[in-house]
Amino acid sequence: MKLKLAKVLALAAATSLALAGCSAAGTNNTGGTMLDKLGKSEGTLTLLGWPGYAEDGSNDPAYDWVSQFEKDSGCQVTFKPYGTSDEALSLFKTGEYDAIAASGDATLRLIAGGYVQPLNTDLIPSYAGVYDFLKNRDWNTVDGKTYGVPHGYGANLLMYNTKVVTPAPTSWDVVFDKASAYKGKVTAYDSPIYIADAAVYLMAHKPELGIKDPYALDKDQLAAAVDLLKAQRENVGEYWSDYLKSIQSFETGNSVVGTTWQVIKNSMSAKSNTEAILPTEGATGWSDSWMVSSTTKHVNCAYKWLDYIDSPKANAQATEYFGEAPVTQDACQYASKGFCETYHAGDADYAAKIYYWTTPISKCLDGRTDVKCTDYAAWTKAWQEIKG
Amino acid sequence: MLKNSATAVVPTSGTTARRISSYLYQHAKVRLRLLLAAPVFWLGLVYIAALLMLLITAFWTVDEFTGNTKVVWNVDNIVSLFTDSLYTTVTFRTVGIALAVTVIDVILALPIAFFMSKVAGPKLRNLLAISVLLPLWASYLVKAYAWRSVLSNTGILQWILEPFGVKTPGYSILGAAITLGYMWLPYVILPFYAGLEKVPGNLLEASSDLGANTFTTVRRVIFPIVLPSIIAGSIFAFSLTLGDYITVNIVGGASQMLGNLIYTNVGTANNLPMAAALALIPIGIMFAYLGAVRRTGALNNL
Numbered sequence: 001m002k003l004k005l006a007k008v009l010a011l012a013a014a015t016s017l018a019l020a021g022c023s024a025a026g027t028n029n030t031g032g033t034m035l036d037k038l039g040k041s042e043g044t045l046t047l048l049g050w051p052g053y054a055e056d057g058s059n060d061p062a063y064d065w066v067s068q069f070e071k072d073s074g075c076q077v078t079f080k081p082y083g084t085s086d087e088a089l090s091l092f093k094t095g096e097y098d099a100i101a102a103s104g105d106a107t108l109r110l111i112a113g114g115y116v117q118p119l120n121t122d123l124i125p126s127y128a129g130v131y132d133f134l135k136n137r138d139w140n141t142v143d144g145k146t147y148g149v150p151h152g153y154g155a156n157l158l159m160y161n162t163k164v165v166t167p168a169p170t171s172w173d174v175v176f177d178k179a180s181a182y183k184g185k186v187t188a189y190d191s192p193i194y195i196a197d198a199a200v201y202l203m204a205h206k207p208e209l210g211i212k213d214p215y216a217l218d219k220d221q222l223a224a225a226v227d228l229l230k231a232q233r234e235n236v237g238e239y240w241s242d243y244l245k246s247i248q249s250f251e252t253g254n255s256v257v258g259t260t261w262q263v264i265k266n267s268m269s270a271k272s273n274t275e276a277i278l279p280t281e282g283a284t285g286w287s288d289s290w291m292v293s294s295t296t297k298h299v300n301c302a303y304k305w306l307d308y309i310d311s312p313k314a315n316a317q318a319t320e321y322f323g324e325a326p327v328t329q330d331a332c333q334y335a336s337k338g339f340c341e342t343y344h345a346g347d348a349d350y351a352a353k354i355y356y357w358t359t360p361i362s363k364c365l366d367g368r369t370d371v372k373c374t375d376y377a378a379w380t381k382a383w384q385e386i387k388g
Numbered sequence: 389m390l391k392n393s394a395t396a397v398v399p400t401s402g403t404t405a406r407r408i409s410s411y412l413y414q415h416a417k418v419r420l421r422l423l424l425a426a427p428v429f430w431l432g433l434v435y436i437a438a439l440l441m442l443l444i445t446a447f448w449t450v451d452e453f454t455g456n457t458k459v460v461w462n463v464d465n466i467v468s469l470f471t472d473s474l475y476t477t478v479t480f481r482t483v484g485i486a487l488a489v490t491v492i493d494v495i496l497a498l499p500i501a502f503f504m505s506k507v508a509g510p511k512l513r514n515l516l517a518i519s520v521l522l523p524l525w526a527s528y529l530v531k532a533y534a535w536r537s538v539l540s541n542t543g544i545l546q547w548i549l550e551p552f553g554v555k556t557p558g559y560s561i562l563g564a565a566i567t568l569g570y571m572w573l574p575y576v577i578l579p580f581y582a583g584l585e586k587v588p589g590n591l592l593e594a595s596s597d598l599g600a601n602t603f604t605t606v607r608r609v610i611f612p613i614v615l616p617s618i619i620a621g622s623i624f625a626f627s628l629t630l631g632d633y634i635t636v637n638i639v640g641g642a643s644q645m646l647g648n649l650i651y652t653n654v655g656t657a658n659n660l661p662m663a664a665a666l667a668l669i670p671i672g673i674m675f676a677y678l679g680a681v682r683r684t685g686a687l688n689n690l
Contacts, residue, residue, distance in 0.1 A: 090655075193654070237559060
């Protein structure tokens with residue numbers, strides 16, 4: 001009987017090896033070629049994006065900008081929301097999606113992996129109206145080719161409890177060097193990309209490290225950022241990635257100071273006594289791009305969607321619903337009053353203080369060629385060690 | 389054709405069905421093999437092979453550029469489980485939490501199960517059984533978030549403890565252990581209850597007639613009989629805690645458990661080989677635990 005069990009196990013192992021061999025044979029496609037003219041609609045379109053990026057009224061009848069697109073273009077939209085950039089990446093790799101709204105910490109990985117195709121922006125008329133400071137940036141353009149059109153952008157702000165954190169802070173030092181005053185009540189964003197927040201702080205306070213770009217850190221610079229974050233860890237009450245969790249812990253006073261988004265600030269009740277600022281050092285932020293799959297069979301519908309989402313009205317609806325700045329000035333006339341001011345839409349000075357999320361890769365993004373930079377895998381390992 | 393085979397089922401001598409049936413009757417081994425083919429196929433291919441396929445990736449690596457899993461045989465991941473201080477720290481923390489949860493649950497479940505099986509009348513017993521099982525109807529996430537508000541600085545626990553000058557444990561390892569203890573309590577009470585049911589009431593009376601006090605009765609009569617149930621319950625609490633990562637994420641503050649490391653390696657780091665290597669730790673611990681339990685002979689009584 002023993003022998004038979006061994007046989008069964010061996011068979012199982014052999015089968016699993018064979019199957020695994022098939023799945024490991026990776027897909028290494030070349031990125032596809034650029035489209036030169038639009039054709040007929042294919043009738044369907046499958047999108048992947050952050051929650052709230054393509055609302056068809058099924059969550060709340062008041063928010064619907066997809067139905068209009070379906071009527072205009074004749075493309076039936078299926079939308080799948082994702083929770084983190086990393087989840088987005090693994091979903092998109094399946095090849096089941098025609099287009100994706102990705103943040104800068106995913107876009108370069110999508111481009112390098114050959115999962116998205118270069119775009120012919122002449123076929124996207126509303127791209128002309130997009131703010132210039134969002135075009136041709138590290139996270140959407142590689143070797144002069146544009147791979148993504150902007151959806152919206154925002155900054156990771158500093159939120160604090162006005163009753164507890166006095167005097168009102170102007171710098172990130174309240175979560176780093178002076179964080180011990182709020183021991184156990186500091187909060188931070190739970191992702192390896194948060195290391196860039198420490199790098200932004202070091203850029204201003206330790207110029208001798210020579211950090212030019214918070215996403216281009218060599219080994220020593222990463223080590224300095226990690227040390228700073230390990231010291232911060234002593235004072236952190238909890239890390240957040242779910243924004244509802246963040247809202248709740250500021251409401252109850254479990255957190256009193258830490259990273260936040262404008263949309264979280266907007267959701268806080270008046271009695272929570274919270275304020276959110278863009279500190280003097282600047283901040284990290286995101287600028288999301290719509291990209292088209294290199295293997296899509298619905299490329300015309302995808303282009304039409306990219307054009308539609310950058311058109312003023314749809315862009316105003318989508319960005320206002322999510323809580324981020326629109327990508328075109330014309331959107332402001334469709335958004336509710338004060339929206340563009342709250343989110344500093346088009347404020348180039350404000351935008352210049354934002355270091356947009358981008359994927360750290362071993363080729364330094366700041367142009368240095370004499371050293372190798374640390375890539376996202378190294379950041380992830382470092383992040384696990386920081387949390388301990 | 390179809391009609392023919394349908395009529396063939398009728399047991400007249402000489403038909404195909406009849407011949408098969410008599411063949412199977414005479415050959416017991418073939419009969420057994422055919423009977424077991426489907427479940428063995430399921431267990432072997434679908435269950436064990438899938439698991440092995442996952443675990444075998446622990447000996448592979450990830451292509452740095454494309455992020456795809458690459459078949460390059462190596463043991464780096466396994467070695468780092470023992471040498472990297474991150475992994476050893478988190479392993480010890482996870483085992484510590486699992487042990488704490490097990491102890492909390494055993495201490496809470498024993499009196500409840502004893503009361504249910506030996507003291508309560510039939511009506512009260514049913515009521516208690518329902519209230520023990522009722523939380524299982526609610527979603528795991530709902531319960532975890534409920535504990536998030538219970539444990540918060542303005543939560544009910546703080547309100548209860550404040551008069552005694554004690555603070556809520558808040559979002560911390562202790563908070564996570566308490567929440568997990570709550571989560572798995574029904575799974576511990578039920579085997580205890582089933583075990584205590586088996587203890588005949590007259591055995592307890594006989595014990596006290598023969599002069600044993602309550603403590604001696606518990607130690608010499610009840611305990612040996614319910615030991616297998618205690619072990620069964622502890623396996624639930626221990627193994628379920630070992631693999632958890634959601635509760636600790638919601639109420640654990642900044643702490644990580646093994647499950648979190650596996651999760652970030654799959655989700656964030658895209659490092660399936662390392663995740664598979666980490667998954668070997670709880671599997672190894674459970675094997676050791678079951679082996680130890682087996683040595684005590686408790687499994688024989690189940």
